[in-house]
Structure formats: C-alpha cells, structure tokens
Amino acid sequence: MTTRTRATTPEAVAEDRSTSAGYRPELQGLRALAVVLVVAYHVWLGRVSGGVDVFFLITGFLITGQVYRAGLRGRFGFRAMWARMIKRLFPAALTVLLVTMAVSVALLPEARWWQTIREIVASALYVENWQLAADSVDYFAQHNTASVVQHYWSLSIQGQFYLLWPLLIALVAVLARTAGHRLRPWLLATLAVVFTTSLTYSVVLTATNQPLAYFHSATRVWEFALGGLLALTLHTLTLPRLLRILAGWLGVTALITCGLVLQVGSVFPGYAALWPTLAAALVILAGTTHSKAGADHLLASRPLEYLGNLAYALYLWHWPVLLCYLVARDRTEVGPRGGAVIVAIAVGLSILTYHLVEKPARDSQIGVHTRWGGYRFGVLLLVPVLLAAGGWQWLSTERANAYAESVNDADHPGAVARTPEFPQADEVDGKNVELVPSMVALPSDWSDISQNCVPSTRNAELNLCTTKTNGPPERRIVVVGESHSRQYLAALRPIAERRNWQITEMLRSACPFSTSSEVVRDSQGCVDWNAAAAKEIIKMRPDTVFTMASREVRVGFTEHTPPGFVEQWRKLERAGIPVIGVRDNPRYDFTPSDCVAAKGRDAPECGTRRADILAPQPPYERIPDVPSNVSFLDFSDYICMEDVCPPVIGNVLVYKDENHLSATYLSTMSSIVEKEITSAMNW
Structure with missing residues (x-):
C-alpha cells in the first residue's frame, strides 16, 4: 500500500535535506x-531505570523523520515500510x-502457567501492555x-506506534496538501497537540491510578511525540560546540542517575518521565561534536556501537534469564556474582540471536521482490x-481438570x-x-x-449482583466489602442453593466496609462507594449483612478492627439490620502454595506458628459498646491447627x-x- 501526498517540489527537496537523517553513531x-541501564537496574538494583523511555x-x-521525508517525496510506501x-x-x-515458553514449562511452578501463557500470547500479538493494564485494575491479578x-509491554507500545504513527503523519500530509500548506508547520502543530494532550493525561492518570498509567499506551505517546518534535526542529537548533559538549554529558549523567533518584516503577510515567526523555533529547541535540571531550566520542565508540546493535536482543533476553534464575535458585534477588552470571548468559544469547536470527532476517531478500512476502514471513x-x-494451554487445562472432581470426596475433606x-483427620492428612x-x-x-x-443509582461504581x-x-x-468478604461467596453460594437464600454482593477491590479508606490512604472514591453501599443496604433491608470484622492479621499481632467498621455497623443498627x-484470616509475606510446590506439603517453613499470628482474643472483643446488631464469627480453628x-x-x-x-x-x-450463621441468626 503506497500513499501519494504531492509531487516533489524544490521546496520539498530543500526541506527534505534539512531533516535528512544520515547515520548518527551516537544514537547506537x-x-x-x-x-545497559535497564539490565543493570533490573538485575542488581531491582529497580526501573527509565531506559525504556529513551x-x-x-x-x-x-x-x-523517516515517514516525514517519505511524505515530502510524495510516497509513503506503507506496505514496504x-x-x-x-x-x-x-x-x-x-x-x-x-x-522462554519451553524453559517455562519445565521450570515455572504450575500456579504461574496460565498467567504466563496469557502474557506470551499478548506479547506475540503486541498487546502485552494492555494485558498488564487490565491486570493492574483487577484486584486478584494485582x-x-x-x-x-x-518486559514485552514496551515492545507492544512500540509496535502499536509503528502501526499508527505513519497513518497519523499521512493524514496530516493529506490535510496540509488540501489546504495548500507545507507539511512541516502542520505536523509540528499536530505533534505539539499530541504531546500536550498525552502528557496531561499521563500526569492525571499517574496521580489517580499509577499502575494503569504505567502500561497505558496513551500515557506514553507524548514520549514518541517529543522525539518527533526533535526530529522536525533539530536542524534549527544550533549551539556552540562547548554547549553541545556540556549538553551531551549532562544528558548522559541525567540518564544514569534517573533510576537512582526516582522510584521509576512507582512514579512513572507522568511528569517524572520528562527526566530520561529530556536527557536523551540533550544527547541527540549535542550530536556529533568532533571533540574527544564530547559524550558522543564515547557513545560512537566501536564497543558501544556494537552493544547498540545488540540492544534489542539484550533487552529481550535479560528479563527471562533473570526470572528463570530466581525461580531455579529459589531466590527473590541476586547478588553481585549471580547478577554477573545472568548478564553473561543474556549477553551470550544476545550475540547469538543478533548474528544468527536478527541480522540475517533483516538483511535477507524476503519480501523484497514480492508485495506480501514480508507479511507471510x-x-x-x-x-x-x-x-x-x-x-501449553491444553496441557494446563488438563492438569486443572484432573482433580476437579476430588473436592469433598473422602480423601479431600478440607x-x-x-x-x-x-476423627480420622490425621489419617487423611497422612495419605x-x-x-x-x-x-x-x-x-x-x-x-x-x-x-x-445492575448499577446503583447512588454510585456509578457500585454494582448490585444477585443470585x-x-x-x-x-x-x-x-x-x-472487598476481596476478603468476596472470598466467602465460595462457602455461601452452596448454602444459598440448598436453602433458597438470595445473596447480593456489593464489592469493591481494596475497599472494606468502613466509613474510612482503610487500604488506600485518603481514597475518597472508596469512602463515597461505602456511603452509597450503606444507603443501598438500608433501602434493601436484607435479613443480614455479611462483612469482615477485622483486618491485617499478620505476624506481630497487627490485627485490628478499624473504627470505620464500627461506624458502619452503627448505621445499620439504627436501621434495625x-x-x-x-474475623479476618491470616495474611503472609509469602505464598503458602508456592512453598508447597517447591518444598513439599510438610515443609515446616510453609506453615506459620499460630501463636505468632493470631492473638487469643479477637480485636473486636476489646471494643467497648459494640453495636447490638453484630454477631461475630471466628473461623480461625478451621484455617489453623492448635499450634500452626x-x-x-x-x-x-x-x-x-x-x-x-x-x-x-x-x-x-x-x-x-x-451452621454458624443459622445459629448466630436463630434461623
């Protein structure tokens, strides 16, 4: 598919020359x-560097620059591009x-198979960032x-950019030609609007939902637009050599220190991502200084130029090598020597990939002589x-279904x-x-x-789901309440089916039933949601409300009953509900099932001493003047043994x-x- 914009004119030729790319070794x-920053920060520091933004x-x-020059020549050539x-x-x-898939089947715990399969497919289709964005707003996926x-999230965003950006420039070219104007001013104005709009959205979404903003394509477009603005204006920005030398080193220094100063993983993108992008822009602006004192002298050196050739493959390999190393060694972080091993393996694989896969495919004649050869490839x-x-999905499904019928049989009483x-509990557990x-x-x-x-008329985020x-x-x-109330639906739904009870759920992630925001500090959205939920409950006048009475049952006796819980109960007490x-269940700083998969069901480290995590007296029993409408249930004896x-x-x-x-x-x-509910409610 080739799109024509206009015949090449002398003015277009001059404009083309002014933005001619040429070869810039400092870019490599x-x-x-x-x-190097991405790999080093991931492997040794466990942080994000800002290198992806570069x-x-x-x-x-x-x-x-490439598409703009093609437009000036009158032919975009999308199909070939x-x-x-x-x-x-x-x-x-x-x-x-x-x-990675082959190694993952052999190495990863089965509990991580479905997530990995889903993300591999998303990565292959260049939508991994959207998969992670969806997971960021799914409480359980979090x-x-x-x-x-x-790490394929960034490649997905780049793939989407490669597809859509040329179409945007072509559209602007058509509009400029129709209006009888030159392309550059129109494109500059368009990119300025894209930059401003995307950056504004990025700042707002980062402030309200940073995990979603981090992977959202729209919050990253401004970084590409900034590069585009630089491509269109670079020839007009002339600086003395000394200033260019200073700009180059300032940019390099800023890039190296960005991840040390900022918690990139928790504050990006937003305005903070201006740090690495402007730093990279300074390096590009500095250009070739023809001075041994310039940063470009280092960046254009043969070792770094070759490493630049390996950059794509090294980015692809370093993350799966790191994760597989951690799984194989049953660790959460690597030391200096372990990191060196990981980097050495990743570099070795990158060299092989570049010379045996990437470069031969790029230099091949595939698609050169046929219109659709590249696409078939x-x-x-x-x-x-x-x-x-x-x-792999089929195998996972077979494994998942293999023991589905075993629940509630004699060998799986739970x-x-x-x-x-x-009485034969010990005998069953020993099987x-x-x-x-x-x-x-x-x-x-x-x-x-x-x-x-059905959505509530009181709050757009309050859904009422009923059996x-x-x-x-x-x-x-x-x-x-939130997920800890939600989990009990697995026990309540069979009861509802047996007794013809109607269950209505009002659930919001990370938002317990309280008058305050208990999980996310100062979350007005949670407070408003809870207020609407209380009003809906009073309007419905159910036979009872099922919710959590405590939270944060962790080692060190951190369990407590927030005052906001009690205030909500009092509202319902006044309504006669x-x-x-x-009582909340214990929470851990590790996943017990992963421990079982790695070390066996009887490994002592997979359990926790009951005396270390559960206080003998629940916190709500220490509250004076507890509302009379509340009946407390404590299932701790069914979640824990007497000692563990x-x-x-x-x-x-x-x-x-x-x-x-x-x-x-x-x-x-x-x-x-x-049994506990019917006894407490006298039903």
Whole structure:
C-alpha cells in the first residue's frame, strides 16, 4: 500500500535535506547506554531505570523523520515500510518467546502457567501492555508475580506506534496538501497537540491510578511525540560546540542517575518521565561534536556501537534469564556474582540471536521482490508461537481438570477434617494423594456472582449482583466489602442453593466496609462507594449483612478492627439490620502454595506458628459498646491447627495467594459456615 501526498517540489527537496537523517553513531551508543541501564537496574538494583523511555524517544525521533521525508517525496510506501519492520522485529522477539515458553514449562511452578501463557500470547500479538493494564485494575491479578515476558509491554507500545504513527503523519500530509500548506508547520502543530494532550493525561492518570498509567499506551505517546518534535526542529537548533559538549554529558549523567533518584516503577510515567526523555533529547541535540571531550566520542565508540546493535536482543533476553534464575535458585534477588552470571548468559544469547536470527532476517531478500512476502514471513514466525501456547494451554487445562472432581470426596475433606465429627483427620492428612485444587488452577480459584448485576443509582461504581432463587427467597443476605468478604461467596453460594437464600454482593477491590479508606490512604472514591453501599443496604433491608470484622492479621499481632467498621455497623443498627462480622484470616509475606510446590506439603517453613499470628482474643472483643446488631464469627480453628497455620488441611490447599483463601477450601467450609450463621441468626 503506497500513499501519494504531492509531487516533489524544490521546496520539498530543500526541506527534505534539512531533516535528512544520515547515520548518527551516537544514537547506537545511546541505545547501548539505555539497555545497559535497564539490565543493570533490573538485575542488581531491582529497580526501573527509565531506559525504556529513551527507547521510546529514539523511536519517535527516527520514525517521524523517516515517514516525514517519505511524505515530502510524495510516497509513503506503507506496505514496504511495515514489511521491513516485521523483518526487523519479529524474528528475535518470537524466537525469545518460543525459547522462554519451553524453559517455562519445565521450570515455572504450575500456579504461574496460565498467567504466563496469557502474557506470551499478548506479547506475540503486541498487546502485552494492555494485558498488564487490565491486570493492574483487577484486584486478584494485582497479586500476580512478574511474568517472564512482562518486559514485552514496551515492545507492544512500540509496535502499536509503528502501526499508527505513519497513518497519523499521512493524514496530516493529506490535510496540509488540501489546504495548500507545507507539511512541516502542520505536523509540528499536530505533534505539539499530541504531546500536550498525552502528557496531561499521563500526569492525571499517574496521580489517580499509577499502575494503569504505567502500561497505558496513551500515557506514553507524548514520549514518541517529543522525539518527533526533535526530529522536525533539530536542524534549527544550533549551539556552540562547548554547549553541545556540556549538553551531551549532562544528558548522559541525567540518564544514569534517573533510576537512582526516582522510584521509576512507582512514579512513572507522568511528569517524572520528562527526566530520561529530556536527557536523551540533550544527547541527540549535542550530536556529533568532533571533540574527544564530547559524550558522543564515547557513545560512537566501536564497543558501544556494537552493544547498540545488540540492544534489542539484550533487552529481550535479560528479563527471562533473570526470572528463570530466581525461580531455579529459589531466590527473590541476586547478588553481585549471580547478577554477573545472568548478564553473561543474556549477553551470550544476545550475540547469538543478533548474528544468527536478527541480522540475517533483516538483511535477507524476503519480501523484497514480492508485495506480501514480508507479511507471510511474519505469519510464518507467529504461528508456531501461538500453536505452542495453545498446546501449553491444553496441557494446563488438563492438569486443572484432573482433580476437579476430588473436592469433598473422602480423601479431600478440607475444612471438614477440623470438625469433631471427623476423627480420622490425621489419617487423611497422612495419605499420599494429590492436593486440590491443582497448582495450575489455583490462581483462578475464587468465587463471585457476576450475574444479574445492575448499577446503583447512588454510585456509578457500585454494582448490585444477585443470585437467582426458586420463587421468593427464604432469606436475603448482602455480602459487602472487598476481596476478603468476596472470598466467602465460595462457602455461601452452596448454602444459598440448598436453602433458597438470595445473596447480593456489593464489592469493591481494596475497599472494606468502613466509613474510612482503610487500604488506600485518603481514597475518597472508596469512602463515597461505602456511603452509597450503606444507603443501598438500608433501602434493601436484607435479613443480614455479611462483612469482615477485622483486618491485617499478620505476624506481630497487627490485627485490628478499624473504627470505620464500627461506624458502619452503627448505621445499620439504627436501621434495625443485623450484621454478621467475620474475623479476618491470616495474611503472609509469602505464598503458602508456592512453598508447597517447591518444598513439599510438610515443609515446616510453609506453615506459620499460630501463636505468632493470631492473638487469643479477637480485636473486636476489646471494643467497648459494640453495636447490638453484630454477631461475630471466628473461623480461625478451621484455617489453623492448635499450634500452626498450615498450607494444607484435609488434602486441600488453604490459600490461593498470600492472603486469600482458596475457593476450593472455602467450599469445604460451606456446611460449617451454614451452621454458624443459622445459629448466630436463630434461623
């Protein structure tokens, strides 16, 4: 597909020459510096460097200049341009995905399989950033461990840029030609608007939802636009050599120190991302100084130029090598020697990838003599990755379903093994049987209603989801709060089906039922949501409200009942609505199921001494003048033994992550919860 804009004119030729790219060896050195920072910060410091933002700016600088010059010549040649990009990007990226997938099957815990498969497919399709953005607003997905392909988020944004940016420039070219104006002023104005709009959105979203902003394409467009503005104006920015030397070194110094001064992972993008992008812009502005004192003398050196050639492959390899090393060594961080091993392996793989995959594919004649050859080549590379991911998905599903029917059988009583009516508990726990749920299914082992949902007229974020009943319900129960209330739906739903109860859920992530924001400090959205929830409950007048009575049960006796909880209970007391307050379950700084997968169900380090985490007296019992409408339930004896809180009870994994009970285990508690509720409510 070739788009014509206008015939080439003498003015266009002059303008083309003024923005001629030429070869700038310092750009390869800048790439090298950026990837060294990314790798070093990830491996040794466990931080984010801002190097990715440099890649964005360089990409915007080069692609804008390239497409702009093509527009001046009258032919954009989109088909050939995108085919070249496929040849340059796909071979190395998809090779790394295939190898990473093979290693992950053998090395990663099964509990991480589904997440990894999902992200590998997203990475292959260049939408990994959107997958991570979606996970950032999914409370349970927020507990995911960083995947071996998480770093593909930046490649996904770049891929989207490669596709859409030329179309934007072509549109501006058509409009400028129609108006009889030169392209440069129109394009400068357009990029200025894009830069301002995207940066403003980035600042606002970073302040309100930084995890989402970090991966959102729209919050990063301004970095490409800044590179584009630099490409269009660089020839007009002439500085004395001394100033260019100073600018170059200032830019290099700023790049190196950015990740040390700023917590990039928690404050970017927003205005903070101006630091590395403007630093890179200074290096580009400095250009070639022809001075041994200039930063470009270092950046254009042969070692850095070669490292710049390896930058793409090194970026692709360093992260999966790091993650696989940590998994294989059962560590959370690496030391100096371990980091050196990781970097050496990543560099070695990068050299092989560059010389055996990336460069041969880029220099090949594929797609040169046929119109669609480059695209067929891309599909040929993509299909094996998707087929392999599909095969892994099938294997994961088979593993997940293998023991699904085992729940509640004689070998998997779960919480029932903790009841007096089950005297053979020791015998069951001693059996060598498979645990349920399977490790593969564990990350998605939670329950909700997600049906018959209607939005509240009081708050746009308050959804009322209700179970179906056979005719008029015998009882109506509202489950309100955050994920720790939500997890009990796995126990409540079977009761509702047996007794024809109607359950309505009012749930919001990280927002317990309180008059204050308990999880996210000063979250007015949570406060407003809770106020609306209380009004909806009073309007509904259910038979009871099911919610949490405490939170933060951790080692060191941090459990407490916030005053905001009590204030909400008092509101319902005045309305004559009973409340069931449930003591929170213990929370850990590790994932018990991962420990079981790595060290076995009986490993002492996979459990926690009950005396270290659960106080004998719940905090709500120490509150004076507790509202009379509240009945408290404490299921600690079914989550912990007398002396230890184990990861497995009755051959069922108790936890799905570090602080949520598994839905499978809670389903085995259903009869226990039923007995406690009916007794407390006199039903």
